Amino acid sequence: MLKIIPLGGLGEIGLNMMVVEYGDVMFIIDAGLMFPEDHMLGVDIVIPVMDYLRENRNKIHGIIITHAHEDHIGALPYLLKEIRIPVYGTAFTLEIVRNKLVEFDLNKHIDLNLVKPGETLSIEPFEIEFIRVSHSTIDGVGLAITTPEGVVVHTGDFRINQSADNKKNTDISSFARIGEKGVLALMSDSTNAEVEGYTVSEQEVGRNLDKFITAAPGRVIVAMFASNVARIQQVIDIAVSNNRKIIFNGRSMEQIVFVATKLGYINCPPSMIRDIKQINACADDKVIIITTG
Ligand SMILES: [Zn+2]
Numbered sequence: 001m002l003k004i005i006p007l008g009g010l011g012e013i014g015l016n017m018m019v020v021e022y023g024d025v026m027f028i029i030d031a032g033l034m035f036p037e038d039h040m041l042g043v044d045i046v047i048p049v050m051d052y053l054r055e056n057r058n059k060i061h062g063i064i065i066t067h068a069h070e071d072h073i074g075a076l077p078y079l080l081k082e083i084r085i086p087v088y089g090t091a092f093t094l095e096i097v098r099n100k101l102v103e104f105d106l107n108k109h110i111d112l113n114l115v116k117p118g119e120t121l122s123i124e125p126f127e128i129e130f131i132r133v134s135h136s137t138i139d140g141v142g143l144a145i146t147t148p149e150g151v152v153v154h155t156g157d158f159r160i161n162q163s164a165d166n167k168k169n170t171d172i173s174s175f176a177r178i179g180e181k182g183v184l185a186l187m188s189d190s191t192n193a194e195v196e197g198y199t200v201s202e203q204e205v206g207r208n209l210d211k212f213i214t215a216a217p218g219r220v221i222v223a224m225f226a227s228n229v230a231r232i233q234q235v236i237d238i239a240v241s242n243n244r245k246i247i248f249n250g251r252s253m254e255q256i257v258f259v260a261t262k263l264g265y266i267n268c269p270p271s272m273i274r275d276i277k278q279i280n281a282c283a284d285d286k287v288i289i290i291t292t293g
Helices: 051-055 076-082 091-103 172-181 202-215 229-241 251-262 276-281
Strands: 002-008 017-022 025-029 060-064 087-089 112-114 120-123 126-133 140-147 150-157 185-189 220-224 245-249 287-292
Touching: 002 051, 002 150, 017 140, 025 126, 060 120, 076 091, 087 091, 091 112, 091 251, 126 150, 126 172, 140 172, 150 172, 202 220, 202 229, 220 229, 229 245, 229 251, 229 287, 245 251, 245 276, 251 287, 276 287
Parallel strands: 025 060, 060 087, 087 112, 150 185, 220 287, 245 287
Antiparallel strands: 002 017, 017 025, 120 126, 126 140, 140 150
16 A cells, blocks of 8 residues: 655645655655744754654665755754665755765765656656756755556645746646646645745846845845855846855855855856955945845
C-alpha cells in the first residue's frame, strides 16, 4: 500500500516534511524548520517530530529537497545527525545544504547528489521526475512520483510568473503532460493560492525599485530575504546602472551571494562591490546596501 505521511507543513508555514512509503521502501521530501511563535519563549527553532523516521530508519532510502528555503531545509542537519541518508537536490539547493552541513560538521559524512529538472531518479519501486518551478528562490523543483499505485505530484512551493526568460518559469507543459496521463494525488502548496487575482510580477517590482532607487538622493538600503537571488540580481543591475557601489550585508546574504555567483546565478562586477567596513569611504548617493531583513 502506498502511504504519504506529512510530518509537518500542512496548514502551517514551516516544518515541511513528507514521507512517501511503499512496502519496505520510503523516502522523504524536505526537512524544514519553523521559527518559534511568540508563546515559545526560549525556543530557537522548531523542527518536525521525527519518531516515525527513527522507528523506520532502515527503510529510508534518501531525502529529496525541493528548494533552499529554511522551511524546507532547516531541519536537515538534525535529521542527518541521526540518520545518514543520501540527499538529492538541484545545484543551488545542494550548495546551500552543503554550507549548512559544514556548520554542523556533517559534510564529510553525507552523500549529496545533484539532480536537474527533467531528470528522473529511481528509488525502487519509485521513479521521481524533477520539474522546474519558479519560486522566490532559485532552482526549485516539483516532483512527479510514479508509484506502483499511480502518479503522485508534489508541486513544491511555486508561483506562475511568466517572465521573459523561459528557463526560469514554472514548467507548466511538463505538469500538463503528466496530468494528461492521469494523477492519483496532487499535493500543492502556494502561499496566497486562495486569494483571487494576480501577484505583481517580478518585472513590475524591478521597474518600481529602479524608479525609487534612481530618484533617491542619499544612501539606499534594500532589505530582503537572502534566498531571493533574482531580487538580489535586480538590485545589483539597478545599482550598476546608477553607478552605486554595492555592499552585501548579513551572514546569510554574503553566503548566498557567494554560492549564487559561483554557480553563475548572480552576475555582479567585482569592481562594484565594497565591504561594509568601507561604507564611510563611499558617498551616500554612490552606495547601496543589500541586507537581510
Ligand atoms: Zn519556499
